[in-house]
Amino acid sequence: MDGGGETFGQILCRLRGKRSLSAVGRLANISKGHVHDLENGRRMPSRSVALKLDEVLYANGELIAAFESHATNGEMVDFRQTVAEMGSVRTLKMTANDDGEDVTNRRRLLQLAASAGIFGYGESVRQLLDRMADPHRSIEEWQIVREDHLHALRTRPPAEVVDHLAIDLHALWEQMAAIPADERIELHRVAAILANVQANALTRLGDHGQAIRWWGTSRRMADASKDVDLQLLVRAEEAGQGLYGQRSPGTVLLLIAQAERISRRPWPRMLTAEAEALAMLGRHREAAQKLRTLVDLVEGGLKGDDFGFWKEDAIPFAQSWVYSSAGDERAASRARERVLRLAPERSYQVLTNVLLHQNQCTVELGGVDEGVRHAAEVFDALPTPYRTNHVMETARMVLRAVPIDQQTRPAVRDLRAMLTIEA
Structure with a gap:
Protein backbone atom coordinates (compact mmCIF):
# COMPACT_ATOMS: atom_id res chain seq x y z
CA MET A 1 0.00 0.00 0.00
CA VAL A 77 -16.30 -2.39 -3.55
CA ASP A 78 -18.18 0.35 -5.35
CA PHE A 79 -21.83 -0.58 -5.23
CA ARG A 80 -23.16 2.08 -7.60
CA GLN A 81 -20.65 1.15 -10.31
CA THR A 82 -21.60 -2.49 -9.85
CA VAL A 83 -25.28 -1.61 -10.19
CA ALA A 84 -24.59 0.18 -13.47
CA GLU A 85 -22.69 -2.81 -14.80
CA MET A 86 -25.43 -5.19 -13.66
CA GLY A 87 -27.99 -3.01 -15.41
CA SER A 88 -26.07 -3.26 -18.66
CA VAL A 89 -25.87 -7.03 -18.34
CA ARG A 90 -29.63 -7.25 -17.81
CA THR A 91 -30.28 -5.52 -21.11
CA LEU A 92 -28.64 -8.36 -23.07
CA LYS A 93 -31.14 -10.48 -24.96
CA MET A 94 -32.85 -12.90 -22.54
CA THR A 95 -35.70 -14.90 -24.04
CA ALA A 96 -37.63 -17.96 -22.97
CA ASN A 97 -36.74 -19.59 -26.31
CA ASP A 98 -33.02 -19.23 -25.81
CA ASP A 99 -32.35 -20.99 -22.52
CA GLY A 100 -28.60 -21.17 -23.06
CA GLU A 101 -28.10 -17.44 -23.43
CA ASP A 102 -30.61 -16.73 -20.64
CA VAL A 103 -28.71 -18.95 -18.22
CA THR A 104 -25.37 -17.53 -19.32
CA ASN A 105 -26.46 -13.95 -18.76
CA ARG A 106 -27.97 -14.74 -15.39
CA ARG A 107 -24.77 -16.53 -14.39
CA ARG A 108 -22.70 -13.50 -15.50
CA LEU A 109 -24.91 -11.25 -13.41
CA LEU A 110 -24.61 -13.41 -10.32
CA GLN A 111 -20.86 -13.78 -10.77
CA LEU A 112 -20.49 -10.01 -11.05
CA ALA A 113 -22.51 -9.50 -7.88
CA ALA A 114 -20.53 -12.15 -6.00
CA SER A 115 -17.16 -10.84 -7.14
CA ALA A 116 -18.10 -7.35 -5.99
CA GLY A 117 -18.94 -8.66 -2.55
CA ILE A 118 -22.28 -6.85 -2.40
CA PHE A 119 -24.55 -9.54 -0.98
CA GLY A 120 -24.29 -7.89 2.43
CA TYR A 121 -26.34 -4.99 1.06
CA GLY A 122 -29.49 -7.06 1.58
CA GLU A 123 -32.51 -5.18 0.31
CA SER A 124 -30.66 -3.48 -2.54
CA VAL A 125 -29.48 -6.84 -3.86
CA ARG A 126 -32.97 -8.29 -3.50
CA GLN A 127 -34.28 -5.55 -5.79
CA LEU A 128 -31.58 -6.28 -8.36
CA LEU A 129 -32.33 -10.00 -8.32
CA ASP A 130 -36.04 -9.30 -8.73
CA ARG A 131 -35.26 -7.27 -11.85
CA MET A 132 -33.63 -10.33 -13.44
CA ALA A 133 -36.96 -12.15 -13.33
CA ASP A 134 -39.26 -9.24 -14.19
CA PRO A 135 -37.61 -5.88 -14.94
CA HIS A 136 -40.91 -3.96 -15.15
CA ARG A 137 -42.81 -2.97 -12.01
CA SER A 138 -46.46 -2.06 -11.78
CA ILE A 139 -47.55 1.47 -10.88
CA GLU A 140 -48.68 0.11 -7.51
CA GLU A 141 -45.18 -1.23 -6.88
CA TRP A 142 -43.66 2.12 -7.83
CA GLN A 143 -46.00 3.86 -5.39
CA ILE A 144 -44.63 1.70 -2.59
CA VAL A 145 -41.08 2.49 -3.74
CA ARG A 146 -41.98 6.18 -3.55
CA GLU A 147 -43.29 5.81 0.00
CA ASP A 148 -40.20 3.86 1.05
CA HIS A 149 -37.83 6.57 -0.16
CA LEU A 150 -39.89 9.37 1.42
CA HIS A 151 -39.73 7.52 4.74
CA ALA A 152 -35.99 7.00 4.34
CA LEU A 153 -35.53 10.70 3.58
CA ARG A 154 -37.05 11.62 6.92
CA THR A 155 -35.39 8.97 9.06
CA ARG A 156 -32.01 7.98 7.60
CA PRO A 157 -28.75 9.74 6.73
CA PRO A 158 -29.06 11.42 3.30
CA ALA A 159 -25.96 9.69 1.90
CA GLU A 160 -27.72 6.38 2.42
CA VAL A 161 -30.87 7.71 0.73
CA VAL A 162 -28.92 8.83 -2.36
CA ASP A 163 -27.13 5.49 -2.71
CA HIS A 164 -30.28 3.37 -2.47
CA LEU A 165 -32.40 5.70 -4.57
CA ALA A 166 -29.87 5.41 -7.40
CA ILE A 167 -30.85 1.76 -7.81
CA ASP A 168 -34.51 2.54 -8.32
CA LEU A 169 -33.82 5.54 -10.56
CA HIS A 170 -31.79 3.29 -12.84
CA ALA A 171 -34.58 0.70 -12.90
CA LEU A 172 -37.15 3.40 -13.64
CA TRP A 173 -35.07 4.76 -16.53
CA GLU A 174 -34.81 1.28 -18.04
CA GLN A 175 -38.56 0.74 -17.76
CA MET A 176 -39.38 4.14 -19.31
CA ALA A 177 -36.94 3.56 -22.16
CA ALA A 178 -38.58 0.23 -22.99
CA ILE A 179 -42.12 1.54 -23.58
CA PRO A 180 -43.62 4.00 -26.11
CA ALA A 181 -43.68 7.67 -25.12
CA ASP A 182 -47.49 7.78 -24.99
CA GLU A 183 -47.51 5.08 -22.30
CA ARG A 184 -45.14 6.85 -19.92
CA ILE A 185 -47.54 9.29 -18.21
CA GLU A 186 -47.82 7.36 -14.95
CA LEU A 187 -44.08 6.72 -14.92
CA HIS A 188 -43.50 10.45 -15.44
CA ARG A 189 -45.32 10.96 -12.14
CA VAL A 190 -43.11 8.40 -10.44
CA ALA A 191 -39.98 9.96 -11.96
CA ALA A 192 -41.00 13.44 -10.80
CA ILE A 193 -41.38 12.26 -7.21
CA LEU A 194 -38.19 10.19 -7.10
CA ALA A 195 -36.18 13.00 -8.72
CA ASN A 196 -37.62 15.33 -6.10
CA VAL A 197 -36.52 13.03 -3.28
CA GLN A 198 -33.07 12.80 -4.87
CA ALA A 199 -32.80 16.60 -5.05
CA ASN A 200 -33.91 16.87 -1.43
CA ALA A 201 -31.34 14.32 -0.26
CA LEU A 202 -28.56 16.04 -2.23
CA THR A 203 -29.57 19.35 -0.66
CA ARG A 204 -29.26 17.73 2.76
CA LEU A 205 -25.75 16.68 1.76
CA GLY A 206 -24.93 20.25 0.71
CA ASP A 207 -24.38 19.16 -2.90
CA HIS A 208 -26.32 22.14 -4.24
CA GLY A 209 -25.17 22.03 -7.86
CA GLN A 210 -26.34 18.45 -8.33
CA ALA A 211 -29.49 19.15 -6.34
CA ILE A 212 -30.50 22.06 -8.57
CA ARG A 213 -30.09 19.87 -11.64
CA TRP A 214 -32.31 17.19 -10.07
CA TRP A 215 -34.91 19.83 -9.16
CA GLY A 216 -34.97 20.67 -12.86
CA THR A 217 -35.47 17.02 -13.79
CA SER A 218 -38.29 16.76 -11.27
CA ARG A 219 -40.02 19.79 -12.79
CA ARG A 220 -39.69 18.48 -16.33
CA MET A 221 -41.08 15.07 -15.38
CA ALA A 222 -44.00 16.69 -13.53
CA ASP A 223 -44.73 18.92 -16.51
CA ALA A 224 -44.66 15.90 -18.84
CA SER A 225 -47.26 14.21 -16.63
CA LYS A 226 -49.72 17.12 -17.15
CA ASP A 227 -50.64 16.74 -13.46
CA VAL A 228 -51.11 20.28 -12.08
CA ASP A 229 -51.01 19.17 -8.45
CA LEU A 230 -47.72 17.40 -9.07
CA GLN A 231 -46.32 20.43 -10.89
CA LEU A 232 -47.14 22.61 -7.88
CA LEU A 233 -45.80 20.05 -5.42
CA VAL A 234 -42.35 19.70 -6.97
CA ARG A 235 -41.96 23.47 -7.29
CA ALA A 236 -43.06 24.02 -3.70
CA GLU A 237 -40.51 21.49 -2.46
CA GLU A 238 -37.78 23.08 -4.55
CA ALA A 239 -38.62 26.50 -3.12
CA GLY A 240 -38.75 25.33 0.49
CA GLN A 241 -35.57 23.28 0.37
CA GLY A 242 -33.76 26.11 -1.40
CA LEU A 243 -33.86 28.17 1.80
CA TYR A 244 -31.20 25.93 3.35
CA GLY A 245 -28.23 27.72 1.83
CA GLN A 246 -29.00 26.72 -1.74
CA ARG A 247 -30.69 29.89 -2.93
CA SER A 248 -31.31 33.37 -1.61
CA PRO A 249 -34.73 34.10 -0.05
CA GLY A 250 -35.38 36.51 -2.92
CA THR A 251 -34.79 33.78 -5.49
CA VAL A 252 -37.11 31.46 -3.57
CA LEU A 253 -39.86 34.09 -3.70
CA LEU A 254 -39.26 34.34 -7.47
CA LEU A 255 -39.64 30.55 -7.83
CA ILE A 256 -42.92 30.75 -5.92
CA ALA A 257 -44.19 33.55 -8.16
CA GLN A 258 -43.34 31.47 -11.23
CA ALA A 259 -45.18 28.47 -9.79
CA GLU A 260 -48.28 30.59 -9.22
CA ARG A 261 -48.50 31.11 -12.98
CA ILE A 262 -49.37 27.42 -13.30
CA SER A 263 -52.31 27.77 -10.90
CA ARG A 264 -53.45 30.44 -8.48
CA ARG A 265 -54.91 27.76 -6.24
CA PRO A 266 -53.34 27.96 -2.75
CA TRP A 267 -50.77 25.24 -2.13
CA PRO A 268 -49.86 24.66 1.55
CA ARG A 269 -46.15 23.94 1.08
CA MET A 270 -45.81 26.97 -1.17
CA LEU A 271 -47.29 29.17 1.57
CA THR A 272 -44.97 27.83 4.29
CA ALA A 273 -41.94 28.33 2.02
CA GLU A 274 -43.06 31.87 1.26
CA ALA A 275 -43.52 32.67 4.97
CA GLU A 276 -40.07 31.26 5.81
CA ALA A 277 -38.43 33.25 3.01
CA LEU A 278 -40.14 36.45 4.16
CA ALA A 279 -38.92 35.81 7.72
CA MET A 280 -35.35 35.43 6.48
CA LEU A 281 -35.67 38.80 4.77
CA GLY A 282 -36.80 40.38 8.05
CA ARG A 283 -40.36 40.86 6.79
CA HIS A 284 -41.78 39.31 9.94
CA ARG A 285 -45.26 40.86 9.82
CA GLU A 286 -45.83 39.64 6.25
CA ALA A 287 -44.52 36.20 7.17
CA ALA A 288 -46.88 35.91 10.14
CA GLN A 289 -49.82 37.05 8.02
CA LYS A 290 -48.98 34.44 5.40
CA LEU A 291 -49.14 31.74 8.07
CA ARG A 292 -52.44 33.03 9.45
CA THR A 293 -53.86 32.86 5.93
CA LEU A 294 -52.65 29.26 5.61
CA VAL A 295 -54.18 28.25 8.95
CA ASP A 296 -57.52 29.74 7.89
CA LEU A 297 -57.39 27.92 4.57
CA VAL A 298 -56.59 24.59 6.22
CA GLU A 299 -59.35 25.03 8.76
CA GLY A 300 -61.62 25.75 5.79
CA GLY A 301 -60.76 22.43 4.19
CA LEU A 302 -57.56 23.02 2.19
CA LYS A 303 -55.60 19.78 1.92
CA GLY A 304 -51.94 19.04 1.34
CA ASP A 305 -50.63 16.84 -1.46
CA ASP A 306 -51.64 13.24 -2.12
CA PHE A 307 -48.05 12.08 -2.59
CA GLY A 308 -46.93 11.88 1.04
CA PHE A 309 -44.83 15.04 1.32
CA TRP A 310 -47.18 17.20 3.42
CA LYS A 311 -47.27 16.26 7.11
CA GLU A 312 -49.34 17.66 9.95
CA ASP A 313 -46.23 19.08 11.63
CA ALA A 314 -45.50 21.32 8.60
CA ILE A 315 -47.52 24.33 9.75
CA PRO A 316 -46.21 24.42 13.34
CA PHE A 317 -42.68 23.92 11.99
CA ALA A 318 -43.09 26.99 9.77
CA GLN A 319 -44.56 28.87 12.72
CA SER A 320 -41.56 27.90 14.84
CA TRP A 321 -39.26 29.24 12.10
CA VAL A 322 -41.15 32.51 11.57
CA TYR A 323 -41.89 33.38 15.20
CA SER A 324 -38.41 32.44 16.42
CA SER A 325 -36.76 34.71 13.85
CA ALA A 326 -39.08 37.52 15.01
CA GLY A 327 -38.22 36.94 18.66
CA ASP A 328 -41.83 36.09 19.54
CA GLU A 329 -40.98 33.64 22.29
CA ARG A 330 -44.53 32.75 23.33
CA ALA A 331 -45.79 31.98 19.80
CA ALA A 332 -42.55 30.16 18.93
CA SER A 333 -42.78 28.03 22.06
CA ARG A 334 -46.37 26.99 21.28
CA ALA A 335 -45.38 26.05 17.75
CA ARG A 336 -42.33 24.10 18.93
CA GLU A 337 -44.39 22.09 21.42
CA ARG A 338 -46.82 21.15 18.65
CA VAL A 339 -43.97 19.97 16.43
CA LEU A 340 -42.47 17.89 19.21
CA ARG A 341 -45.89 16.35 19.80
CA LEU A 342 -46.76 15.70 16.15
CA ALA A 343 -43.47 14.80 14.47
CA PRO A 344 -42.55 11.11 14.35
CA GLU A 345 -39.82 10.16 16.79
CA ARG A 346 -37.36 9.34 14.01
CA SER A 347 -37.82 12.61 12.11
CA TYR A 348 -34.40 13.71 13.32
CA GLN A 349 -34.09 16.80 11.13
CA VAL A 350 -37.42 18.38 12.05
CA LEU A 351 -36.93 17.66 15.75
CA THR A 352 -33.38 19.04 15.77
CA ASN A 353 -34.24 22.17 13.82
CA VAL A 354 -37.10 23.27 16.06
CA LEU A 355 -34.68 23.12 19.00
CA LEU A 356 -32.30 25.31 17.02
CA HIS A 357 -35.21 27.68 16.30
CA GLN A 358 -35.61 28.00 20.05
CA ASN A 359 -31.93 28.88 20.38
CA GLN A 360 -32.27 31.49 17.64
CA CYS A 361 -35.21 33.04 19.47
CA THR A 362 -33.12 33.23 22.65
CA VAL A 363 -30.40 35.08 20.75
CA GLU A 364 -32.94 37.42 19.13
CA LEU A 365 -34.10 38.35 22.64
CA GLY A 366 -30.57 39.18 23.80
CA GLY A 367 -29.44 35.88 25.33
CA VAL A 368 -26.48 35.45 23.01
CA ASP A 369 -24.29 33.21 25.15
CA GLU A 370 -27.17 31.02 26.29
CA GLY A 371 -28.70 30.60 22.83
CA VAL A 372 -25.42 29.94 21.04
CA ARG A 373 -24.17 27.56 23.73
CA HIS A 374 -27.38 25.53 23.64
CA ALA A 375 -27.25 25.44 19.82
CA ALA A 376 -23.75 23.98 20.03
CA GLU A 377 -25.00 21.34 22.48
CA VAL A 378 -27.90 20.40 20.17
CA PHE A 379 -25.59 20.10 17.17
CA ASP A 380 -22.90 18.18 19.05
CA ALA A 381 -25.45 15.65 20.34
CA LEU A 382 -26.45 14.71 16.80
CA PRO A 383 -24.57 11.70 15.32
CA THR A 384 -22.27 12.76 12.50
CA PRO A 385 -24.19 11.08 9.62
CA TYR A 386 -27.29 13.06 10.64
CA ARG A 387 -25.59 16.48 10.67
CA THR A 388 -27.20 17.46 7.41
CA ASN A 389 -26.82 20.70 5.52
CA HIS A 390 -30.34 21.60 6.77
CA VAL A 391 -29.26 21.27 10.38
CA MET A 392 -26.05 23.21 9.75
CA GLU A 393 -27.88 26.01 7.96
CA THR A 394 -30.38 26.28 10.81
CA ALA A 395 -27.47 26.51 13.25
CA ARG A 396 -26.06 29.28 11.08
CA MET A 397 -29.36 31.10 11.44
CA VAL A 398 -28.59 31.18 15.15
CA LEU A 399 -25.20 32.74 14.39
CA ARG A 400 -26.72 35.28 12.00
CA ALA A 401 -29.01 36.46 14.80
CA VAL A 402 -25.99 37.50 16.89
CA PRO A 403 -25.40 41.28 16.78
CA ILE A 404 -22.24 42.36 14.98
CA ASP A 405 -20.64 43.73 18.13
CA GLN A 406 -20.99 40.34 19.85
CA GLN A 407 -19.67 38.13 17.05
CA THR A 408 -16.32 37.65 18.82
CA ARG A 409 -17.76 36.24 22.03
CA PRO A 410 -16.17 32.84 22.91
CA ALA A 411 -19.43 30.89 22.63
CA VAL A 412 -20.08 32.38 19.19
CA ARG A 413 -16.57 31.56 18.00
CA ASP A 414 -16.95 27.99 19.29
CA LEU A 415 -20.19 27.34 17.38
CA ARG A 416 -18.79 28.92 14.22
CA ALA A 417 -15.66 26.75 14.47
CA MET A 418 -17.79 23.64 15.02
CA LEU A 419 -19.80 24.33 11.87
CA THR A 420 -16.69 25.18 9.85
CA ILE A 421 -15.01 21.91 10.79
CA GLU A 422 -18.12 19.91 9.92
CA ALA A 423 -18.40 21.58 6.52
Missing part, protein backbone atom coordinates in the same frame (compact mmCIF):
# COMPACT_ATOMS: atom_id res chain seq x y z
CA ASP A 2 1.27 3.45 -0.88
CA GLY A 3 1.75 6.46 1.35
CA GLY A 4 3.72 4.72 4.15
CA GLY A 5 0.91 2.24 4.89
CA GLU A 6 -1.82 4.84 4.63
CA THR A 7 -5.29 3.87 3.46
CA PHE A 8 -7.02 5.59 0.58
CA GLY A 9 -9.07 7.60 3.06
CA GLN A 10 -6.04 8.69 5.07
CA ILE A 11 -4.24 9.85 1.94
CA LEU A 12 -7.34 11.73 0.80
CA CYS A 13 -7.67 13.43 4.19
CA ARG A 14 -4.00 14.46 4.15
CA LEU A 15 -4.20 15.83 0.61
CA ARG A 16 -7.41 17.71 1.33
CA GLY A 17 -5.62 19.64 4.07
CA LYS A 18 -7.59 22.67 5.19
CA ARG A 19 -10.00 22.60 2.28
CA SER A 20 -13.61 21.81 3.22
CA LEU A 21 -15.33 18.56 2.31
CA SER A 22 -17.69 20.56 0.11
CA ALA A 23 -14.83 22.21 -1.79
CA VAL A 24 -13.21 18.88 -2.63
CA GLY A 25 -16.58 17.36 -3.47
CA ARG A 26 -17.28 20.15 -5.95
CA LEU A 27 -13.91 19.64 -7.64
CA ALA A 28 -14.53 15.91 -8.03
CA ASN A 29 -18.26 16.24 -8.77
CA ILE A 30 -19.28 14.18 -5.72
CA SER A 31 -21.11 15.13 -2.54
CA LYS A 32 -19.32 16.22 0.63
CA GLY A 33 -20.91 13.20 2.34
CA HIS A 34 -19.21 10.98 -0.23
CA VAL A 35 -15.84 12.62 0.53
CA HIS A 36 -16.46 12.22 4.26
CA ASP A 37 -17.27 8.51 3.85
CA LEU A 38 -14.15 7.96 1.72
CA GLU A 39 -11.92 9.61 4.31
CA ASN A 40 -13.40 7.57 7.15
CA GLY A 41 -13.14 4.27 5.31
CA ARG A 42 -16.88 3.69 5.15
CA ARG A 43 -16.70 3.23 1.39
CA MET A 44 -14.18 2.96 -1.42
CA PRO A 45 -14.38 4.96 -4.65
CA SER A 46 -15.07 3.82 -8.15
CA ARG A 47 -12.11 3.95 -10.50
CA SER A 48 -13.45 7.14 -12.11
CA VAL A 49 -13.81 8.90 -8.75
CA ALA A 50 -10.30 7.83 -7.70
CA LEU A 51 -8.87 9.19 -10.96
CA LYS A 52 -10.74 12.47 -10.59
CA LEU A 53 -9.65 12.97 -6.98
CA ASP A 54 -6.05 12.20 -7.90
CA GLU A 55 -6.26 14.82 -10.64
CA VAL A 56 -7.94 17.66 -8.72
CA LEU A 57 -5.79 17.17 -5.59
CA TYR A 58 -2.55 16.94 -7.60
CA ALA A 59 -1.78 13.60 -5.97
CA ASN A 60 0.64 12.52 -8.71
CA GLY A 61 -0.76 9.01 -8.76
CA GLU A 62 -0.77 8.49 -4.99
CA LEU A 63 -4.54 8.06 -4.75
CA ILE A 64 -4.64 5.88 -7.85
CA ALA A 65 -1.97 3.61 -6.33
CA ALA A 66 -3.96 3.34 -3.09
CA PHE A 67 -7.09 2.52 -5.08
CA GLU A 68 -5.27 -0.16 -7.09
CA SER A 69 -3.82 -1.64 -3.89
CA HIS A 70 -7.26 -2.05 -2.36
CA ALA A 71 -8.70 -3.41 -5.59
CA THR A 72 -5.88 -5.97 -5.86
CA ASN A 73 -6.47 -7.09 -2.29
CA GLY A 74 -10.15 -7.57 -2.95
CA GLU A 75 -11.12 -4.80 -0.55
CA MET A 76 -12.58 -2.31 -3.01
